[in-house]
Amino acid sequence: MNADAVREKLSGVASAGIAVKKAAAPERLKNGRFLAGAMVAGVLLFIFSLQQLHFDYARLGSGTLELLTMAVKMWPPNAADWRLVLLAAAETLQITWLAILLSVAMAFGLSFFGAANISPHRGIFWLVRGFAALMRAIPVLVWAIIFVAAMGLGPLPGILALAIHSLGMMVKVFADSIEEMDQRLLEALRASGASWLQVVVRGVVPSVATYFLSWTLLRFDIDLRYATILGVVGAGGIGWQLIRAMRMYELNEALFITIVIFAMLYAVEMLSNYLKKKIIKTA
Amino acid sequence: MDWQSYQRKKRRYTVLLLAGLTGITVLSINTTGFSMARAGAGLGEILRFILVDMLPPDWGSISRLLQPTLDTLYMSVVAMGTSALVSFILAFFAAGATTPHPLLQVIARAFATLLRTIPDMVWVLLIVPAYGLGVMAGTIALFIAGVGLLTRAFAEALDEIDMGQVEALKAAGSSWLQIMGRAVMPQFWPELLSWSLFNLDTNVRSSAIIGMVGGGGLGFAIQAGIKLFQFEEVTMAILMTVVLFVGIEFLTTVLRRNII
Amino acid sequence: MSPILTVQGLKKVYNDGTTALQGVDFTVQPGEFLAIIGPSGAGKSTLMRCINRLVEPSAGKVHFNGADVLKANQRQLRLLRREMGMIFQSFNLIPRVTVLDNVLNGRLGYMNSVKGAIGLFPQQEIEAAMRILARVGLSDQAFKRASELSGGQQQRVGIARALAQNPKLILADEPIASLDPVTSESIMNYIYRICREDGITCLINLHQVEFAKQYATRIIGIRAGHIVFDGAAEQLTPAIIQQIYH
Numbered sequence: 176m177n178a179d180a181v182r183e184k185l186s187g188v189a190s191a192g193i194a195v196k197k198a199a200a201p202e203r204l205k206n207g208r209f210l211a212g213a214m215v216a217g218v219l220l221f222i223f224s225l226q227q228l229h230f231d232y233a234r235l236g237s238g239t240l241e242l243l244t245m246a247v248k249m250w251p252p253n254a255a256d257w258r259l260v261l262l263a264a265a266e267t268l269q270i271t272w273l274a275i276l277l278s279v280a281m282a283f284g285l286s287f288f289g290a291a292n293i294s295p296h297r298g299i300f301w302l303v304r305g306f307a308a309l310m311r312a313i314p315v316l317v318w319a320i321i322f323v324a325a326m327g328l329g330p331l332p333g334i335l336a337l338a339i340h341s342l343g344m345m346v347k348v349f350a351d352s353i354e355e356m357d358q359r360l361l362e363a364l365r366a367s368g369a370s371w372l373q374v375v376v377r378g379v380v381p382s383v384a385t386y387f388l389s390w391t392l393l394r395f396d397i398d399l400r401y402a403t404i405l406g407v408v409g410a411g412g413i414g415w416q417l418i419r420a421m422r423m424y425e426l427n428e429a430l431f432i433t434i435v436i437f438a439m440l441y442a443v444e445m446l447s448n449y450l451k452k453k454i455i456k457t458a
Numbered sequence: 459m460d461w462q463s464y465q466r467k468k469r470r471y472t473v474l475l476l477a478g479l480t481g482i483t484v485l486s487i488n489t490t491g492f493s494m495a496r497a498g499a500g501l502g503e504i505l506r507f508i509l510v511d512m513l514p515p516d517w518g519s520i521s522r523l524l525q526p527t528l529d530t531l532y533m534s535v536v537a538m539g540t541s542a543l544v545s546f547i548l549a550f551f552a553a554g555a556t557t558p559h560p561l562l563q564v565i566a567r568a569f570a571t572l573l574r575t576i577p578d579m580v581w582v583l584l585i586v587p588a589y590g591l592g593v594m595a596g597t598i599a600l601f602i603a604g605v606g607l608l609t610r611a612f613a614e615a616l617d618e619i620d621m622g623q624v625e626a627l628k629a630a631g632s633s634w635l636q637i638m639g640r641a642v643m644p645q646f647w648p649e650l651l652s653w654s655l656f657n658l659d660t661n662v663r664s665s666a667i668i669g670m671v672g673g674g675g676l677g678f679a680i681q682a683g684i685k686l687f688q689f690e691e692v693t694m695a696i697l698m699t700v701v702l703f704v705g706i707e708f709l710t711t712v713l714r715r716n717i718i
Numbered sequence: 719m720s721p722i723l724t725v726q727g728l729k730k731v732y733n734d735g736t737t738a739l740q741g742v743d744f745t746v747q748p749g750e751f752l753a754i755i756g757p758s759g760a761g762k763s764t765l766m767r768c769i770n771r772l773v774e775p776s777a778g779k780v781h782f783n784g785a786d787v788l789k790a791n792q793r794q795l796r797l798l799r800r801e802m803g804m805i806f807q808s809f810n811l812i813p814r815v816t817v818l819d820n821v822l823n824g825r826l827g828y829m830n831s832v833k834g835a836i837g838l839f840p841q842q843e844i845e846a847a848m849r850i851l852a853r854v855g856l857s858d859q860a861f862k863r864a865s866e867l868s869g870g871q872q873q874r875v876g877i878a879r880a881l882a883q884n885p886k887l888i889l890a891d892e893p894i895a896s897l898d899p900v901t902s903e904s905i906m907n908y909i910y911r912i913c914r915e916d917g918i919t920c921l922i923n924l925h926q927v928e929f930a931k932q933y934a935t936r937i938i939g940i941r942a943g944h945i946v947f948d949g950a951a952e953q954l955t956p957a958i959i960q961q962i963y964h
Contacts, residue, residue, distance in 0.1 A: 209716050210651075213713060213716075217539075220535055221535055221536060221539040224531070224532035224533075224535040224536050225532075225536050227528065227529075227532045228529070228532050228533065228536060228593050228594070228597065230593075230594055230597075231594070234589065234590070234594065235589075235594065238585075238588045238589035238590070238594070239588070241587075241588040241589075242585060242588035242589070245587065245588055265489070266489060266490060269485070269486035269489055269490050270486075270490060272482060272483070272486050273483070273486050273487070273490065273492055276483060312700045312703060312704070313696060313699075313700065314663065314666060314667050314699070315667075316579075316667040316670055316677070317667065317680060317696055317699070320670070320680065320681065320684055321504065321507065321508065321512070321692075322500070322504055324507065324684055324689075325500070325503045325504045325506075325507035325508075326500045326503055326504065329491065330490040330491065330492070331490070331491065331492060331496060331497065331500060332500065334490065334492055334497075335497060335500060335501070335504070400577050403577055403579075403580065404577055404579040404580065407579060407583075407670060407671050408670065408681075411490070414579075414580075417580065417583055418583060418671075421583050421584070421586075421587065424587070429584065433576065433580065433584065436576060436577075436580060437572065437575055437576055440575050440576070440577075441571070441575050444575070
């Protein structure tokens, strides 16, 4: 589940992705023969993959039947443990909030060293960029599983895993925003004798603040989705409640938990979209 | 407005905002038991764990990990193909420009939102009891989440097509099928392919970890390695995951550039 | 009187191989209002940026107020730069902060690095900045965001920022090239009047010969990185203009 990229594309702020895609989409496809070849290859790959997975189609049928029976059994949702579930949902939100806080604080500092136009040294620039690439290449759940193995169960390894992974993306997008800003503004500050620190704080920060803020909102959305499932590896939150319910085959409770997850994610997505629009308007 | 009142106004706003955020943070720290000291100690432990227990990677396990890696790829391809097909049909209901009835549009959109908003990892948890552990449950979970993503994306693409071309054909007396083939599809194709390739990308990323809750593939190998304390093999699996990500991303980028 | 600025054998070759300046010599006396004219790409902007080292010259010497600019280290360079105010073609204001903050940015060279960064300006500097804004007729705009102002107003903020530096020299790089004719006239008036009143020496890059003739005490014509004319406005004959621009 890589909400990262999904949101990057879907969100209004992450216009980079969309703009590129839009600009690259002409009226007609450009390379007809290549396309035809790719389509045939794609279909063949699909058939080959399907074969290689060795699905037991009888099981697919009976499983689907079973799923439908389960779905019926799930109704009505059982909210008897609502206090526990809501507390777990709150914990998920808090894990996300702390992870965001940590990663934004660190990324904010690092991004000025990872932006080619203001990084004090070429070597530092590559170091920061490489570090960030590594952090985000490894999936959150893999970080979480490592952290849980190293530190034991609980929300803390979850927070750190989320923070590390988001740090990777935040450093990249923050530094990119800095690189995209109008260089002439910085020239003016340098010309008046401002120091590096002054150029950064008085020139760069006010110019990129709204971008940073919208990226942070977007990332909150993504991290919340991740935090929802952190429980899977024992790192706390509402995911753990869902696993518990499913293990005990408490289907009605599982439905209630799923509804809570949906409501929480949907509400936060709406809220963050609303805030992003507002931020962009004031910018 | 003079300097002082300007400063005062600005300060009041900042103080309010900071107080609110600090409140949330303190509450979060209290309930999650987070502390910088513990985080610092934990980071030391993590570093030791990574440097001592996880390195060097167990190169010998490559042959064992090859099958899970391929499974991850196969799951992604099959899920992408099926969800693109289903979404293609659903999108015509979900797009305002093509829907046969507004009510159907609302239903299709709500359905897509539901599938998209619930994380695919949660879908796996919900369907594993029905399909059993393994690649089938993983593929189906990816398929469900993919339908949510693509239906919305395709519908938006359909809504953005230039209706002028459609009207021109309508005015010339073309049939529904002719309009679709000559005006709608030529504009829709690039978006369709671009989003499907994007979905392949996200599927690979998801399927690598979906295994941790019983969806097969590399995630399952990582989870199993941790449980059996085979940490160097886990490192190898992580490396293969990263290589797979980068490889697929490269491939989809090249394809996208050449096709669209 | 000793010259305020001496430029000797100044050369600039960019990394991509283009030669912008091929040996430029001139001397500026205090109080001069010197216009530099020439076609686009002649090297006017590079010349100006070599003087305060926003662009590093490849060879030559620049002396400002007795100091060797090209030999200055980072710290000394900051001290030299704060005495040279710069005005830009595209104003180069920070759009999301207030007009007053933009003017105060001109004081950064005088501040301790950290204090300046977090904006702890002493009360008298804020008052001084407000007085400068009054001089360019922008008192009532002080707390607006810079981006809300019109082009002409933004350039007046640019002038105020340069003025806040208490400069001995103002480098104005095509200050009116992005403005309409009426606004251009008014901006030229502001720059000229302020430099005269405060006794600030001014180097101004101009594209329009008429403005140069109208205001400058002396004109330098540059073509393809060479000085082809250096003299009073009256000496600038149509034939010479022809030579500079064609």
